[in-house]
Amino acid sequence: MRILVAPDKFAGTLTAVEAADAIATGWGRHAPDDVLDLAPMADGGPGFVDVLQAALGGELLGVTVQAPHGDQVPATVLFVEDTAYVESAQACGLHLLAGGAELGSTFGVGQLLLAAVESGARRIVVGLGGSGTNDGGAGLLAALGATSDGILDSGAITLDTVSKVDLAPAVAVLEGVSLVAATDVDIPLTGLFGATKTFGPQKGIPEERLVEVDGWLETFAAAVDRRVALEKGAGAAGGLGFALLALGATREPGIGLVASAVDLAARARLADVVVTGEGAFDFSSRSGKVPYGVAEVAAEALRPCVALAGRVLVGAREMRALGIESAYSLVDLVGEERAFADPAGSLADLAERVARTWSR
Structure with missing residues (x-):
């Protein structure tokens, strides 16, 4: 499988580049044969x-x-x-x-x-x-x-x-x-x-x-x-x-500007699954935030999009309204203390678990 990894920063803990690397590390532990295409994203803010x-x-x-x-x-x-x-x-x-x-x-x-x-x-x-x-x-x-x-x-x-x-x-x-x-x-x-x-x-x-x-x-x-x-x-x-x-x-x-610069649409068409993420995934993500933008690109390419986040603060209905098939919480998996003490390792562990569901 080919996986497009396109997260935003996890504010206060990981840059977008670090987050993409952590997701790739964890995903690769479960599915070493998957091809991981890393496309760190930003919405105009830090990074x-x-x-x-x-x-x-x-x-x-x-x-x-x-x-x-x-x-x-x-x-x-x-x-x-x-x-x-x-x-x-x-x-x-x-x-x-x-x-x-x-x-x-x-x-x-x-x-x-x-x-x-x-x-x-x-x-x-x-x-x-x-x-x-x-x-x-x-x-x-x-x-x-x-x-x-x-x-x-x-x-x-x-x-x-x-x-x-x-x-x-x-x-x-x-x-x-x-x-x-x-x-x-x-x-x-x-x-x-x-x-x-x-x-x-x-x-x-x-x-x-x-x-x-x-x-x-x-x-x-x-x-x-x-x-x-x-x-x-x-x-x-x-x-x-x-x-x-x-x-x-x-x-x-x-x-949109960053997505164009990294040619996200073409890369999404080549992927089987698109993975995005940010520190807090909530309904404000619809206002120009990275996960919503990435999900829109994935939808146009007819590819499923999943989100990994520090916290997930929306329910299944709101999640689907944002174009996300499933969202997974770092804090729910490892607890708040470890999520902040070892954000990269925690995100890698979460990505490994998500790969069990989404990788063939």
């Missing part, structure tokens, strides 16, 4: 650049940029010919959140874009996801030269000082460069389903402050372009999508 480099090659440019709270952190820009790939989480990821999200700036993401432009990029693809910020991309705009009557580079907390924003200097910096926002979510910037309400709590914004913080983004949106704030993906990465769209970016689902 975006690594996965694309593994698929496309290219050259990495190392840069130092500003983290959300002012520290300096290393980051990379991947160049494939005249296209630059940027992973916003490297500059403003949740793992860099040293203080409150309300104080976190996306200035470093703008520095990544500047580095790409200065190195000759004519197209910049920005992976959005896994952010620890919620500033509507104001910091990014400031790094690119946008000006305002208020403060843009100090996080969401100062956005109520902003009533006017001049994007012209930032647009001039990007002249001749096309922007693509690779998003893992399609939410608007503000409102009940916006960036603050949807993802603010996981970034540490208290429930009682969500309305106030969302109001700051409303003020900022009115100063930039309220219509853009309503577009799909504007709320991605704490509003980085909004800033990119305001600068003329087009939007592409991150999973």
